[in-house]
Amino acid sequence: MSANYIPQPDLEFIAEIRGLGGETLKKCYQCATCSVACPIAPENSPFPRKEMIAASWGLKDKLISNGDIWLCHNCGDCTDMCPRGAAPGDVLAAVRSAAITEYATPKSLAKAVNDPSKLPLMLGIPAAWFALLAIITMGFGGTMEKIFHFLFGDALGGRLHWSHAHEGAEHVIAHANFVSTWFVDMTFVPLSIFVTVVFFLGLKRFIVDVHDNAVLEGKTDKTSLDYKALLMSIKNVIPMILKHDKFTQCGTNKERATPHMMVLFAFIGLFIVTAVCGIMLYVGGYAGPYPQLNPIKWLANIAGVALVIGSGLMIKSRLTNKEQVTTYKDWFILGIVFALGVSGMLAEMTRLAEVAWLSYFFYWIHLIAIFNLFAFLPYSKLAHIVYRTVAMGYADYANRK
């Protein structure tokens, strides 16, 4: 610790952490059992004991910009052995939530995502938006065709059409007939760009802060920040993340590793499916729905089932584990992921059962869930996918072992 460090206690920050699931933080009496109990804490300046004292003193700067909070995988071993019931695991989870809000732009949106009273709005806006798009798709297809013809004419050799329905489409149920593929992509492509920009802005500050904190607290042997080397380190840790190496070192909450792995791989699978479908549609002109025998459909189905089972198991373990605090931020993201998986599977099954209106309804729910997941990615708990990866990469770069 630098001799020039002047602590800046922030009482509001303490209240914020307590509200986010760290209610017990003041019980800590600094015995340091947690730092030893943690199976993944480094030898030099292990966590979470020092984070606990920073939290109870309201030293926001020592927590938000602290890369260590992201190295924690919420194993629960520290909480289990804590002699005071101070639950360091839950406190660190709360600090991470506060850090996500801190690095998000605009902050008001981050606050709204973490506020249960804003949930109707979070669901209502995309619900209304996709309902509007459905009305246009279903009721004003002719008008849209004219607009398209007027705008693009015979561009791309006349291959650019409003409708993506393929030959004999009137005999199959296609979700594109409910909300046009164009509309879906016109919603989600700009949204992805927006999310990327928000993450970029957040990461720009995050990386610098994490490095400064590590230098200040003597947690790294690097004095300057080499972005290229950092990028290489991030690449190094990705196989470790995929294999859940850190997760499996955990004791108490060890069984969380499998559901988490299922959900992660389901998302990777669904990302591949979405990318392939996009290419097939816009490059190959081949529109969905695909037959069940298509390999891409197999991947989609496996991933969908894994997503439902994985998130379902997570919800079940959260419901039964009384040792671990579960707050709104956890329920929100688990609910969205589970709803996304279930609505997707149901939309497909009802389509195959040829109940068009029911299938469209589930697709509508599916779109709302995707919107919530996607648009709020940098603001919700799911942002850990970016911050934890970068923090683990930084730890590798900084030789923090």
Add this chain to the structure above:
Amino acid sequence: MTTENSAPVSGSIMVVGGGISGLTTALEAAEVGYEVFLIEKEASLGGRVSQLKHYFPKLCPPTCGLEINYRRLKDNNSIKVYTLSEVQNVDGTPGDYTVTVKTSPRYVNSNCTCCGECEKVCETEISNEFNFGMDRRKAAYLPHNMAYPQRYVMDPAMGTEDREKVKEACKYNAVDFSMQESTFDLKVGAVVFATGWQPYDATRIDNLGFGRYQNIITNMMLERLASSNGPTEGKIIRPSDDKAPETIAFAQCAGSRDENHLPYCSYICCMASLKHATYIREQYPDAKIYIYYIDLRTPGRKYENFYAKLKEDENVFFVKGKVAEVSEESGTGNINLVAEDTISGDKIRQTVDMLVLATGMQPTCAIDKPTADLTFDEEGFIINDFSKGGLFAAGCANKPADVVTSNQNATGMALKAIQTLRR
């Protein structure tokens, strides 16, 4: 002591437990003229104190305080001592209690001169609980060399053959196997529970390895090792190979201040470990002593001075951080321990010859609850209800305390018992 000018007294007082607190209550009440029944479940009075090598902070042996009390006891006709006896039930109201007491047979009468002939011929051996099972003793034994009464005991585990032998060996006709267990009622006006404490069961502290690794012992075991009347005649050696330890670590708050075990501070363990450091320093001037602590609690000027003196010792090291993980070094029996030094913020991995767990105190009445109209707190300590009166707790039955505090408290409870009789 009763004098001709003392006020006339009526009613009797029962004191349950003949440790340092119970002795004090009994003597203080008896010396102002009250009849006192002192009930002790062991074969000898003295309790935990008799297991110690030294008191802190004066570092004098417990014979000191106990001897004076036994002298007072012998001089006083108002106290009736019942050893090997337990209170089974307390019935009634303040001023008028009927207490049921059960006495187990000692099989030795007052003819015993402690000549030790019975011990020599007895072949049956039993675990010596006075030394926490670190050695064995004959089934014909004197509880310890400070026993009160100074009289042998025949353990019921003794076989028929041995019983014949010891009977024959006794020249004083002191052995009597016809003695029976007896249950009787006593009428008293007030009861003071001075049932004391048990060392917390260290095997329950999973991460500290007691019971799994031989060279992890408890503070009370060290006390016995260091005592001249202990299993090693006062030599502090480690259990696995009788080696003189060169490095010894103490893990403070082992099971105390811990919601998973005893949520409260046991009050004595910090001073006890500091005292133990003096035992080791005296025996092994070159040994290195490491005390791992959360915070050292040495209240009061005398205890603070004691701590300050040890801090100056170049062979005693204090590490702020609780030992949270232990393992055994293969081959050597040494103990590897892990803690975080919260001052430097580094994880410490140290290998020591022996690890002493500073285990705390659990009230005996939490484990073996008296059948009486008492109020207990969450941890099993007896709460004194002075407005109700009649039944009181003294010493560690009431709160974790050192000897000084226990004696002050025990004196106060003698007065409370007297007040019950006179109002």
